[in-house]
Amino acid sequence: MPALLLWVLGLPLLGALALTLFPATAVRSMKRFALCVSLATFLASLGLWLGFDNASAPFQFVCHLPWLAAFNMHFAIGIDGISLFFVLLTTALVPVCLLVSWASVQHLVREFCIAFLLLETAMLAVFCMLDLVLFYVCFESVLLPMFGIIGIWGARERKIRAAYQFFLTTLVGSLAMLLAIGLLHFQVGTTDLQVLGTMELSERRQLFLWAAFFLAFAVKVPMLPFHIWLPEAHVEAPTAGSVILAGILLKLGTYGFLRFSIPLFPEASVYFTPLVYTLSVLGIVYASLTTLRQIDLKKIIAYSSVAHMGFVTLGLFSGNAQGVEGALLLMLSHGLVASALFLCVGMLYERTHTRLLRYYGGLVQTMPLFSFCFFVFTLGNLSLPGTSSFVGEFLILAGVYQTNTVAATLAASGMVLGGAYSIWLYNRVAFGNLKPAYLGAFADLNRREVALLAPFVVGILAMGVYPAPLVDAMHVAVTTALGRY
């Protein structure tokens, strides 16, 4: 079906519009409807994977609609091996987010569901858009619903400051990209990605444009030193907000690097690789060390996300297919692992209403099922062989070692640090003595929570043991993106 991608993008939007027609008191029906819409979108995106041709280089499922023909900007969407899996990850995570907030979000439920569905459309559009200006528009459109989600349904008093920081930092970074897009449009006459891919720009122009794009993407990734918004936003956001933030929104920046910075500005990418390597390695080591000092559960996982994203950027700029494919696999795996970890922390928070590590201990005695799931996710976080993160990190290190052995060695130390903070976190939460003086709520997982966590357990282990279907689909797209390196 040629318009399947348009349906995948449009279903959440139609669902959000339909939600406005529900009466305000029909809260349960609204939640069920939103869940059904997001599941239908997921099924439609599975259809994308089924109909995907692994061996074909150009974009597939392309849809071309006119938008502003005078400026040569069209609404062009399409997927290739890189964006296919991000689309799948997005459509899979949104029903998870809606399910995890089933009991915890009580007020303004309709607005919550609408915000998530609109956010889903915007995120899907970012991954499918083949026009630079509309990519920028969708890149920025995720800010508004996310700002609302953090600020309205967030947990504590600091949430407004966190929402401001998130919004403004990301906005300032992106404005540089808008100017670069304007300059590109002025020089080339169009902002269509497929046309731009055939253009050759001078190195000086490439350097300037790459730097402007870098500002926007580096804030989103987040790379040191633009990473401060991430721990703040994660801690203050509701569970569903953290899941979508860690699972998808962090990938927008790295996707931007792979889709735009590397194919369009290859000479500049080679020129700036040492900068990216330095920031990535610093990010890995510094973020891992900072994680060791944290006392808030969500902040630990947030800082570990910064470390993982450091690995990803390292792999993206390694210059060979191994590194890039490793980066993509790590991105997908991090989408699963970090989201699952935030789900676990959210479940704990729902029971005890605290995230301070001091109060937890010995949970394996009263919540064995939860501890098992948490253990699998912890193994994923530290990239144990057999989990999906290991495949990603190993390929990244193999790829980076071919380019720069020092960076690879320093990054490998990050694996040790990752083991340190993951094992230590799990140790302090699950093992040791129970602390009934502080906490008394020890109900193990209910059916909804098992249904939420089980796909993640299966996914992480399956991807770790058999990543071949994913790699096969990505390979052609990655070699095309690296074509002019």
Add this chain to the structure above:
Amino acid sequence: MGSFDNDVYALLPELFLLGAALALLLFGVVYSTAPDYGSPSLVQTTQWFALLSLGLTAVLLANQPVTTMLCLSQSVQLDPFVTFCKTLILAGSLGAGAIAFQYLDGAGRHSFEASVLALLATLSLLCLVSAADLLPMYLALEMQSLCFYVLAASQRDSEFSTEAGLKYFLLGAFSSGLFLLGCALLYGLTGCTSFEALALLCAGGYGGDGGLVPLALGLLGVGFCFKLGAAPFHFWAPDVYEGAPTHVTAFFAIVPKAALLGLFAKLFLGSFLELMPLWQPALLGVGALSLLVGAVGAFAQRKLKRLLVYSGIGHLGFMLLGLGCGTPEGLQAVLVYLALYLVMSLQVFACVLALQERTSGQRVRYIEDVRGLAQAHPALAAALSLNFFSMAGLPPLVGFCAKFAVFFAALGANLALAVGVAVASSVVSCFYALRFLKWMYFEGQAGAGVAWAPMDLPKAWVIATTSSALLLGFAFPTPLFLWAEKAAAALL
């Protein structure tokens, strides 16, 4: 010189509006003082009739028998650019009139003359934008200014309003004087006043022989900037806009900009195009300063109307930046920005006018007065948040279209520094937009909460239409861009 037989076709909308304004004035005077009918307050009736006349004028404008004409001894010009500006003026007046109904019911506002004055002001703006000669332009400008001075002071029991009218009058008269001096200098230097003749005379560029031509252009520019309220000539704007009754402020903010900027474009981009090295740096400087003043000034405000005024000055900076490009793309961007600015400011003023407390009739004066609006009136809070984000230029709202058109045009004209200032001002406007949102959404209601009065039907329609345009306009920008391109091509 020939016969003026066909010239009336070019002036049909204006003639109709003049007749309607005079008829309404007579109607109001005769019947509001008629003892047989009990001396009724004809405020609402006159306002409805005024809206009807504006609508019929718009119909006449849409069905003009000629689209391009230079008539009345080369003093009135009709072309697609003028038609675009006139459409914006009429749409703005219709909108500003429609949202004024509930306000006109209030205390101390029993004079129907305000509606007639608004009609006359609109008429003068229509004449202003179709002027093709310095003197008719000055006459129309004065007529508009006079109507505005009276409108600003129209709330007779408020000292604030009287102060606003007086300030406006004094500063406006001063700036009109400067403007006339500029016109006189041009006449003295060139011997002609029609725009076409000036264009022919200036076609050779500036030879650099003495400082009178730059002085004349400078005086004209200063007069225009005063009227528009561009920095550094903006000091009257916050006090006047704040003191005037809110529906008049809406009129001031929405309607004249299209006419004044259109005329500015006709004069500087049309007639003085070859003298661009003289006026372009100054125009860009004024634009950049307006952007900065608008952003920083709005950031510092605690009163709602003053915040809106400073944000308007920021928007004006964008439009002057687009004009300063001097290219057809720049002019197209300015026209697109004008149209979208009309939609956005109409919506925000409609929302501000809708915020009235149920029992006391107290209106919102300070920004903190909207606290807890999200709980009390979620639809209005959502409309206001959409508007503020759109004015800050956040995609996917329609304000982003306007800003990126100006950015791209300016980048195309190699104005990198000015674009940098514009980007910085956009970021600052996000700050105060977020702060406004914080008051609406994240602060609870003080005490038992404010009970907001329900709004009347015309206002609800205006808010609904403009909010839909804000949300959906981004998906279909082509018609507006094409229309603006045609209008810009008619001038350049």
